[in-house]
Amino acid sequence: MNQESAAPRKIFAGPRLKRLRRERQLTQARMADELDVSPSYLNLMERNQRPITVQVLIRLTDVYGVDPRDFMETDGEQSVGEMEQILADPLFREAAVPRAEMRDAAEHSPALLAAMVRLYRAYSSAREASEAGVFANADPDRAESFLGESPIDRIRSILRDARNHFPELDDAAEAFAADLPAGRDLFFALSDDLRARHGVRVRALPLEVMGDRLRWYDHHRRQLMISEAMDQPGRTFQTAYQLALSEFSDLLNEVAARLAPSDDMSRKLLRVTLANYFAGAVMMPYARFHEAAELLGYDVEVLAARFGASFEQVAHRLTTLARPNARGVPFFLVRVDIAGNVSKRFSSGRFPFAHSGGTCPLWNVHATFTDPGRILTQVVELTDGSQWFSVARTVRRAITPWGAIEPRFAIGLGCEIKYARRLVYGKRLDLNALDATPIGVNCRLCDRPACPQRAAPPALRTLTIDETMRNVSPFTFKDG
Numbered sequence: 001m002n003q004e005s006a007a008p009r010k011i012f013a014g015p016r017l018k019r020l021r022r023e024r025q026l027t028q029a030r031m032a033d034e035l036d037v038s039p040s041y042l043n044l045m046e047r048n049q050r051p052i053t054v055q056v057l058i059r060l061t062d063v064y065g066v067d068p069r070d071f072m073e074t075d076g077e078q079s080v081g082e083m084e085q086i087l088a089d090p091l092f093r094e095a096a097v098p099r100a101e102m103r104d105a106a107e108h109s110p111a112l113l114a115a116m117v118r119l120y121r122a123y124s125s126a127r128e129a130s131e132a133g134v135f136a137n138a139d140p141d142r143a144e145s146f147l148g149e150s151p152i153d154r155i156r157s158i159l160r161d162a163r164n165h166f167p168e169l170d171d172a173a174e175a176f177a178a179d180l181p182a183g184r185d186l187f188f189a190l191s192d193d194l195r196a197r198h199g200v201r202v203r204a205l206p207l208e209v210m211g212d213r214l215r216w217y218d219h220h221r222r223q224l225m226i227s228e229a230m231d232q233p234g235r236t237f238q239t240a241y242q243l244a245l246s247e248f249s250d251l252l253n254e255v256a257a258r259l260a261p262s263d264d265m266s267r268k269l270l271r272v273t274l275a276n277y278f279a280g281a282v283m284m285p286y287a288r289f290h291e292a293a294e295l296l297g298y299d300v301e302v303l304a305a306r307f308g309a310s311f312e313q314v315a316h317r318l319t320t321l322a323r324p325n326a327r328g329v330p331f332f333l334v335r336v337d338i339a340g341n342v343s344k345r346f347s348s349g350r351f352p353f354a355h356s357g358g359t360c361p362l363w364n365v366h367a368t369f370t371d372p373g374r375i376l377t378q379v380v381e382l383t384d385g386s387q388w389f390s391v392a393r394t395v396r397r398a399i400t401p402w403g404a405i406e407p408r409f410a411i412g413l414g415c416e417i418k419y420a421r422r423l424v425y426g427k428r429l430d431l432n433a434l435d436a437t438p439i440g441v442n443c444r445l446c447d448r449p450a451c452p453q454r455a456a457p458p459a460l461r462t463l464t465i466d467e468t469m470r471n472v473s474p475f476t477f478k479d480g
């Protein structure tokens with residue numbers, strides 16, 4: 001059976017259709033005429049009382065230039081997942097909100113839910129700051145409030161809303177890469193461009209000079225200094241990053257202004273994030289990289305060798321392939337350390353990341369630390385029944401001098417199970433015969449009753465205490 005084949009399903013995306021109409025400042029009569037339907041039928045579609053037909057999807061593409069997949073993907077489930085994480089906070093212990101109500105809110109009032117998510121994150125940031133003692137020496141006469149969404153959470157929200165895809169940066173990076181000398185090593189080609197166009201000299205310096213710094217740009221001397229501890233893909237990436245800041249600063253500002261982060265810290269962090277994106281796009285130009293990825297079955301290590309990139313750089317780039325006429329497999333990526341802390345997460349799909357805490361210990365991304373450098377695969381099933389195919393491997397970020405603490409990270413790269421056949425890692429597997437490993441987003445958001453790895457009770461279930469019994473899980477709780 002083809003995993004990507006599925007029975008035709010009815011598409012109900014009324015609120016999204018209504019948002020498109022309002023964004024284009026159209027009346028129902030005007031849009032109905034342009035879509036070649038009656039105003040009454042458009043009204044029914046907007047209220048989810050009629051499905052959006054294939055013919056209407058085609059007209060939406062032809063008339064408004066939208067991607068029909070945007071109407072077929074279920075953002076509502078992701079919003080529901082975010083609200084479940086918020087309601088798992090003990091603050092809302094007494095507020096039992098049925099999932100059906102959350103789904104209705106996600107479908108009909110997405111802006112309201114987005115505002116609630118931002119408000120809760122601001123509250124969480126203030127609470128964490130208070131617990132850390134930040135307020136202990138605060139100036140009582142200070143007028144401004146500490147309350148606010150953290151810059152990191154704000155940027156993650158921007159990346160999620162953009163599906164980690166920025167077409168303006170991809171187009172600019174692709175055009176720039178096409179003009180570089182053919183057959184020249186990319187690092188040296190980028191270094192020559194920086195020196196010729198901007199008077200910036202790129203130098204690799206010894207550890208005793210660089211210290212803890214991996215990259216340092218000296219504005220006065222116009223020198224980009226890169227530590228010898230960085231491998232060649234890292235040096236190329238850092239040079240491309242500097243090129244983005246030197247040659248495409250206006251473009252970075254334009255994209256950042258469109259995404260409109262609300263504070264200075266978030267704007268600076270967004271510029272860094274966009275420059276990193278541009279660097280990856282220069283090393284792996286979109287069309288050429290997408291073609292190679294499809295041809296090679298998304299073999300990360302072969303792609304890394306072909307494009308002079310690292311495993312992590314390729315895995316990250318794979319999450320950005322969302323060009324409408326050349327989409328790749330919609331991957332998600334997570335980077336964890338040996339303690340389970342998540343330091344990086346990206347997604348071009350709908351994988352439900354936790355906003356805080358670690359990941360499920362049953363996910364084999366953690367098992368990679370016992371077998372460094374080897375790729376592990378796994379089929380996992382979340383508590384909502386969705387199944388995902390996961391590829392995991394440890395990575396090194398830079399050379400570690402003898403005696404220094406060596407950072408240890410693992411990358412988890414995954415996609416929905418229906419795409420697994422397109423991956424070289426899943427082609428020889430009988431996916432129908434494989435038993436999926438049941439995992440959760442994390443312990444607080446997982447209600448599987450008999451998990452021997454459970455470290456905390458689920459936040460949305462009532463804990464029960466029985467002196468006469470000990471189960472495989474240290475916590476027992478009511479089903480509903």
